[in-house]
Amino acid sequence: MNNQIEFEKQYEKDKPMYYAWGKFVAEYVIYKLNLSQVEYDKLIKIPVEPRVKETASLVQKAFFRKKNYVDPYNEITxxxxxxxxxxxxxQIKEIADIVEQADIWSWSKDKDFEKMREERPEVFxxxxxxxxxxxxxxxxxxxxRIEKGTPCEIQIRTLEQHAYAELSHDYFYKSDVGIEKKMKRLLARSSALNETTDSLFGVVYDMIENEKEEYYKLNRELMCICEFPDYDEELNRSIYNNVKNMYEKYVMGKINLKEWIEEDIIDGIKRKSDNSLFRQPMILLIYYLLxxxxxxxxxTWEYTTDMLEPIADDLGVAIEPF
Known part of the structure; x- marks a missing residue:
């Protein structure tokens, strides 16, 4: 279809179909994410909505850019x-796996930044x-009705990549004005910095996730020793953060708390359940450390010392001033 008027008419007619297909694609991926153990809000940072290209933008791409289309309507994807x-x-892989494993569409990679990085490592x-x-x-x-073969583009990027893409695409890629060498250089520098920041974010994120997993692992172990049905996640995590270094230094991988905790300690904890400290699984760790x-x-203790006195009484130890 090389007639511009016919092209525009056909696209206006098909727009609802394209929007519906984009909506379906977005909802399918989100549905699959929710079925997995990935926390959606922790993964997706910008609301996902299909974006249908404006008619004027599509016409410009089809007829006024040097793309050498033979059949622009069907070639523009x-x-x-x-x-x-x-x-x-x-986290990109979480979504990429869903796209590639779906049995309701065929897929192809239009751009793959990892492949581009391997082929041109000097370019940012x-x-x-x-x-x-x-x-x-x-x-x-x-x-x-969505016709067989209807295309939809899926982009997966990080926040850093998104910021760079928005700037470069809106102000440079679409611009008809020649880009000065200085601007190109600054854009390249910003891309290099974005890549470095992305990498550092990834390291920090992995460290945070590993630390969280260690907390949850310990918490599960403690709740197998004694039930804490009404524990406060915020308080429990705060206690853990306070003594985390001591736990890693003296307990983790060294002490089996289940074997160390005796029945009289558990009985003491249950008797003091009106005290919020004794409703937290981490109280078992505090018994050991005290x-x-x-x-x-x-x-190390950041709270008031008198909070530890009932534990000291159960253990038969004194809390000396240090």
């Missing part, structure tokens, strides 16, 4: 797009994973 913006690079520029997915069969979605590392615990 980004009439509708869905963008997933994540926090760090290793637009980075993002782009897929084109096409409906395997015609079907109806929200009463709108018994075996009392001097260091008292120096």
């Amino acid at each position: 980004d009439k509708v797009g869905v963008r997933f913006v994540v926090m760090v690079q290793n 520029e637009y980075e993002s994973v782009h897929y084109i997915v096409r409906a395997d069969e015609a079907f109806k979605y929200n009463e709108i 018994s075996e590392r009392r001097k260091e615990l008292l120096k």
